Amino acid sequence: MTGLLHRVGETQRRAVRIRVDGAEVSALEGDTLLVALLTSGARLRESEFGDGPRAGFCLMGACQDCWVWTEDGGRLRACSTPVAEGMRVVTRGAPWPAP
Amino acid sequence: MAGPVIVVGAGPAGIRAAERLVEAGLRPVLIEESARDGGQIYRRQPEGFTRPHEALYGSEAAKARALHAAAEALRPRVDWRPETLVWAARDNALLVNAAGRSESLPYAALILATGATDRVMPLPGWTLPGVTTLGGAQIALKAQACTIGARPVFLGTGPLLYLVAWQYLKAGAAVQAVLDTSPFMKRVEALPWMLARPGLVVRGWTYTRDLQKAGVRIATGIMPVAIEGDDRAAAVRWRDATGQDHRTECDAVGIGYGLRSETQLADLARCAFAFDAGARQWLPVADEDGRAGVPGVYLAGDGAQVRGADAAELAGRLAACAALRDLGTAVDEIEMVTLRRRLAPMTRFRRGLERAFPWPANLAAALPDEALVCRCEAITAGTLRRAGGEYGAPEVNRAKAFSRTGMGRCQGRMCGLAAAEVLAAARGEPIEAVGRLRGAAPVKPLPVATEAAP
Numbered sequence: 001m002t003g004l005l006h007r008v009g010e011t012q013r014r015a016v017r018i019r020v021d022g023a024e025v026s027a028l029e030g031d032t033l034l035v036a037l038l039t040s041g042a043r044l045r046e047s048e049f050g051d052g053p054r055a056g057f058c059l060m061g062a063c064q065d066c067w068v069w070t071e072d073g074g075r076l077r078a079c080s081t082p083v084a085e086g087m088r089v090v091t092r093g094a095p096w097p098a099p
Numbered sequence: 100m101a102g103p104v105i106v107v108g109a110g111p112a113g114i115r116a117a118e119r120l121v122e123a124g125l126r127p128v129l130i131e132e133s134a135r136d137g138g139q140i141y142r143r144q145p146e147g148f149t150r151p152h153e154a155l156y157g158s159e160a161a162k163a164r165a166l167h168a169a170a171e172a173l174r175p176r177v178d179w180r181p182e183t184l185v186w187a188a189r190d191n192a193l194l195v196n197a198a199g200r201s202e203s204l205p206y207a208a209l210i211l212a213t214g215a216t217d218r219v220m221p222l223p224g225w226t227l228p229g230v231t232t233l234g235g236a237q238i239a240l241k242a243q244a245c246t247i248g249a250r251p252v253f254l255g256t257g258p259l260l261y262l263v264a265w266q267y268l269k270a271g272a273a274v275q276a277v278l279d280t281s282p283f284m285k286r287v288e289a290l291p292w293m294l295a296r297p298g299l300v301v302r303g304w305t306y307t308r309d310l311q312k313a314g315v316r317i318a319t320g321i322m323p324v325a326i327e328g329d330d331r332a333a334a335v336r337w338r339d340a341t342g343q344d345h346r347t348e349c350d351a352v353g354i355g356y357g358l359r360s361e362t363q364l365a366d367l368a369r370c371a372f373a374f375d376a377g378a379r380q381w382l383p384v385a386d387e388d389g390r391a392g393v394p395g396v397y398l399a400g401d402g403a404q405v406r407g408a409d410a411a412e413l414a415g416r417l418a419a420c421a422a423l424r425d426l427g428t429a430v431d432e433i434e435m436v437t438l439r440r441r442l443a444p445m446t447r448f449r450r451g452l453e454r455a456f457p458w459p460a461n462l463a464a465a466l467p468d469e470a471l472v473c474r475c476e477a478i479t480a481g482t483l484r485r486a487g488g489e490y491g492a493p494e495v496n497r498a499k500a501f502s503r504t505g506m507g508r509c510q511g512r513m514c515g516l517a518a519a520e521v522l523a524a525a526r527g528e529p530i531e532a533v534g535r536l537r538g539a540a541p542v543k544p545l546p547v548a549t550e551a552a553p
């Protein structure tokens with residue numbers, strides 16, 4: 001599946017590798033986690049209310065729609081978290097503990 | 100009152116406020132949630148990106164450069180706290196969180212320059228991946244050099260609708276349509292107010308002309324029906340001004356209907372609010388210089404009233420003058436008179452924008468019962484209507500208690516204004532009768548410290 005977001009410049013940056021649902025994904029240094037995930041995929045998480053996938057909305061830290069779970073159960077706001085080498089996140093079937 | 104002067108927000112308003120305080124010999128605290136200064140319009144790209152100011156800010160490049168230079172010059176002279184969220188205000192102190200640690204900062208005076216976010220009207224399908232706010236679409240481009248899609252539709256109303264569509268056109272996206280809920284005649288009727296800033300009228304017209312030249316379909320006076328797609332946005336259904344139905348295929352949708360002021364902190368600092376009929380919003384009350392009803396609290400920029408970036412710079416400086424004066428520092432009256440005079444046409448222009456691109460309150464009543472209003476808690480319009488009807492919730496805070504609308508993680512930033520419209524329409528009452536969602540601490544969820552696995 002193609003990603004939601006398309007790069008239109010600034011592609012000369014150093015590559016960063018992360019793991020998404022167990023698979024290796026390549027991103028660029030300076031990407032937000034949201035951009036890293038959505039240039040290669042089309043979802044950040046499953047809505048805990050069963051209404052389908054979500055992929056963020058405001059991109060500016062206001063809507064809180066872009067939360068992503070790390071493999072060890074942590075929570076990151078993807079639009080305001082810079083991607084870092086070795087991050088491991090899950091976008092499917094993650095538990096959703098009360099906030 | 101003990102403590103320094105604290106400025107919240109390092110956008111145009113906050114930077115110019117801090118700068119004026121420094122000129123008076125103070126060392127204010129300048130707090131900003133994001134890593135870099137600049138605010139929304141002059142948002143910076145991360146370190147390591149190379150596009151010049153001209154590419155990022157277009158006609159506003161010189162202003163952006165000046166503001167960024169001012170912010171850099173300030174850094175050694177202020178207590179600069181980036182990546183710090185102000186999450187509450189009480190008893191003349193702010194509660195702030197940085198890197199997972201919270202502390203309380205008392206202030207002698209507080210200048211809130213918290214800016215605005217997109218104002219959104221929900222429609223069926225608005226939670227699909229590929230749908231962002233107009234501001235979000237712009238941030239993707241400006242701060243990350245990405246488009247939200249190769250074939251986007253832009254939907255809503257206001258100057259940002261045309262600006263973002265134009266920026267996408269320039270970035271090489273195949274913009275499928277610009278769908279504006281405001282009838283074109285409104286713009287003509289608003290001209291006497293809009294002409295307070297003729298340069299901006301001309302610029303808006305240029306964007307429209309460039310889009311038309313490139314063959315982009317622009318429709319005004321439309322009614323959005325739904326965004327369709329399985330697991331991602333694939334088409335927008337809409338009705339044109341003559342009542343005909345259309346379906347425009349796309350791979351992304353940017354939506355927004357103007358801006359809403361970010362007022363939670365003003366609320367927690369106990370500022371009084373009043374209903375602003377032009378904006379159809381409850382806004383914190385302040386005098387011309389930015390003094391809120393509470394002693395020692397000042398409001399500047401879009402967080403007080405949405406007058407745009409140029410006004411934010413002037414209002415920030417003016418609020419700092421007012422604070423200095425109230426703290427006993429002499430400020431030349433001529434400076435304040437000049438600032439007030441320069442702000443006057445901007446206030447008039449704002450009233451023009453409200454007339455030209457009105458918030459489409461009527462769409463809330465037309466929203467189908469099954470449409471999600473609150474995306475955090477997946478609350479439908481029907482549930483909200485029942486809270487107002489069967490359960491008799493007379494205002495938004497009671498409706499929130501019954502339906503959880505506005506209780507989610509975004510604290511009603513995205514749904515609050517639309518939810519109030521849905522409730523008012525269901526109860527057959529004017530919008531001001533259903534009140535406003537009160538701010539609650541923490542104003543945003545506090546980050547949970549998490550580290551990348553090795």
Ligand SMILES: Cc1cc2nc3c(=O)[nH]c(=O)nc-3n(C[C@H](O)[C@H](O)[C@H](O)COP(=O)(O)OP(=O)(O)OC[C@H]3O[C@@H](n4cnc5c(N)ncnc54)[C@H](O)[C@@H]3O)c2cc1C
Binds near residue numbers: 060
């Ligand atoms: C997404 C978006 C895009 C826009 N694009 C344009 C454009 O292209 N052209 C144009 O003319 N106008 C644009 N505008 C309008 C323009 O942004 C504003 O007029 C201008 O930026 C307002 O300046 P300000 O200083 O009042 O607020 P802002 O520039 O919004 O700055 C407010 C700052 O306060 C910070 N903040 C808020 N709350 C807290 C808190 N609790 N703790 C810590 N920090 C906090 C924010 O992170 C932000 O940096 C845009 C507005 C938005 C929302």
Ligand code: FES
Binds near residue numbers: 064
């Ligand atoms: S996309 Fe809205 S908070 Fe991240």
